[in-house]
Amino acid sequence: MQKQDLDQFRQIVEQLLKKEQSEPIVEPIPADELWNRLDISLNEEPLADEQFYNALQQLVYNTPRTASKKFFNQLFAGRKSKSVLGDLLSIVLNNSMYTYKVAGPMVGVEKEIIHRTSDLLGYDKQADGTIVTGGSLANFMAMVMGRDRFQDSIRDEGVSKKMTLYTSEDCHYSIAKNASLMGTGREQVRFVETDETGRMIPSDLKRLVQEDISNGFQPFFVNVTAGTTVMGAFDPIPEVSAICKEFNLWLHIDGAYCGAVVFSKEYKRLVNGVELADSFNVNAHKMLGTPLTCSVLIVKDKVDLNRSFSTDADYLYQTDGDDFNLGKISLQCGRKNDALKLWTLWKSLGTSGLAKMVDHQFYLADVARKYIQDHPDYTLYSYEDSVSICFNYKGIDPKKLCTRLYEEAALMVGYGTFKHDTFVRFVTVNADNSEEDIIAFFKDLEAFVDAHEAELMGDQKLSAS
Numbered sequence: 347m348q349k350q351d352l353d354q355f356r357q358i359v360e361q362l363l364k365k366e367q368s369e370p371i372v373e374p375i376p377a378d379e380l381w382n383r384l385d386i387s388l389n390e391e392p393l394a395d396e397q398f399y400n401a402l403q404q405l406v407y408n409t410p411r412t413a414s415k416k417f418f419n420q421l422f423a424g425r426k427s428k429s430v431l432g433d434l435l436s437i438v439l440n441n442s443m444y445t446y447k448v449a450g451p452m453v454g455v456e457k458e459i460i461h462r463t464s465d466l467l468g469y470d471k472q473a474d475g476t477i478v479t480g481g482s483l484a485n486f487m488a489m490v491m492g493r494d495r496f497q498d499s500i501r502d503e504g505v506s507k508k509m510t511l512y513t514s515e516d517c518h519y520s521i522a523k524n525a526s527l528m529g530t531g532r533e534q535v536r537f538v539e540t541d542e543t544g545r546m547i548p549s550d551l552k553r554l555v556q557e558d559i560s561n562g563f564q565p566f567f568v569n570v571t572a573g574t575t576v577m578g579a580f581d582p583i584p585e586v587s588a589i590c591k592e593f594n595l596w597l598h599i600d601g602a603y604c605g606a607v608v609f610s611k612e613y614k615r616l617v618n619g620v621e622l623a624d625s626f627n628v629n630a631h632k633m634l635g636t637p638l639t640c641s642v643l644i645v646k647d648k649v650d651l652n653r654s655f656s657t658d659a660d661y662l663y664q665t666d667g668d669d670f671n672l673g674k675i676s677l678q679c680g681r682k683n684d685a686l687k688l689w690t691l692w693k694s695l696g697t698s699g700l701a702k703m704v705d706h707q708f709y710l711a712d713v714a715r716k717y718i719q720d721h722p723d724y725t726l727y728s729y730e731d732s733v734s735i736c737f738n739y740k741g742i743d744p745k746k747l748c749t750r751l752y753e754e755a756a757l758m759v760g761y762g763t764f765k766h767d768t769f770v771r772f773v774t775v776n777a778d779n780s781e782e783d784i785i786a787f788f789k790d791l792e793a794f795v796d797a798h799e800a801e802l803m804g805d806q807k808l809s810a811s
């Protein structure tokens with residue numbers, strides 16, 4: 347790497363860190379003005395260094411700041427320094443994780459994460475896993491393994507039967523998308539009803555499975571969610587597992603959002619029965635605060651991983667055993683080292699430090715819920731044990747409120763819908779936030795509403811009069 351680029355990098359980052367403090371939210375550039383406002387276009391001729399650095403700085407300084415104290419828009423936020431360090435080094439090293447020959451000790455780094463996470467789940471030595479680019483892909487791999495265990499010949503012949511899979515009506519959208527990609531089809535996804543807190547109702551699952559069997563379908567897979575995307579609800583694993591055992595179905599736990607509770611002594615109870623699943627995933631880039639992307643997929647029986655993903659290639663696998671050639675159990679061929687950023691964090695904080703991060707996020711959620719309960723202008727839609735705080739304020743349309751907060755660079759927060767209600771969804775996944783930061787969010791929101799009352803509440807006033 348050229349020294350001048352390294353110097354530039356340092357300068358840009360130092361400046362960005364200052365700006366995150368002084369101006370936590372960048373004023374958004376309207377999408378249709380982007381090419382006019384920034385030097386984005388790629389041209390035939392090279393650019394002089396000064397112009398190039400200038401274009402790059404403008405680009406960086408105008409990009410949304412996800413590590414600032416006012417970013418609550420997604421299920422990730424913040425910046426864990428040790429993890430950033432690991433990620434930066436993985437980029438500079440530029441290994442591909444497919445072989446030991448090319449990745450060397452980084453293979454050990456990934457395997458260590460897989461083994462220690464398996465231990466937390468209560469899986470034995472037969473377990474294995476891989477690091478994937480996100481929860482969507484982890485879910486996809488789990489679905490493919492479930493499909494192939496159901497019928498081995500599908501790998502060669504393709505899907506010819508009407509195979510059905512089950513997930514709650516509040517699951518992540520990747521389940522339906524993956525069903526289409528893996529060949530079973532979106533129409534074969536059954537959405538199980540959830541209760542008033544957003545948890546899958548096991549009796550409805552059983553009803554759907556039995557109905558499908560009597561209609562000639564072949565059930566093969568159930569997904570439960572540990573932290574649903576909107577409400578942060580945890581499906582009941584033991585009850586669902588009993589149904590999976592009865593009908594011989596693969597049980598996957600999508601813990602992309604909140605599977606990190608396995609690190610916490612206090613909150614592991616939310617995934618009680620986790621050891622019963624065939625596969626489990628957790629996004630380290632959500633509750634564990636690593637940079638995007640880092641998702642850990644654990645499989646109870648390594649045979650399943652190998653059956654679905656191992657393919658020989660003598661131009662690639664030339665030294666060492668399969669155990670150390672991670673390409674044998676991954677979907678991609680070339681694969682970035684996404685393990686190092688989680689390893690650096692875990693190594694520096696210890697398992698107990700990761701547990702503290704998780705516990706703190708639930709504490710922040712309690713602070714937020716209490717604030718809402720203590721202030722009558724708010725309506726709360728969330729339940730205990732969730733890091734998604736869903737609420738409305740003064741009956742204001744949440745879509746309008748979140749959009750105006752964004753347009754005016756006041757706060758970054760989004761909205762969600764559960765059953766018949768739409769609300770602001772405020773997530774407390776930035777473990778670097780304090781109680782004061784959470785209260786400041788509400789104060790900022792209230793001040794914004796005060797300043798824009800006529801515009802935001804016009805409709806309500808009209809309908810009240």
Ligand SMILES: Cc1ncc(COP(=O)(O)O)c(C=O)c1O
Nearest residue numbers: 480481482518573575600602603
């Ligand atoms: C429950 C759940 N599963 C899966 C995903 C997808 O994860 P990714 O964005 O890493 O693909 C999400 C993302 O928010 C999620 O909330």
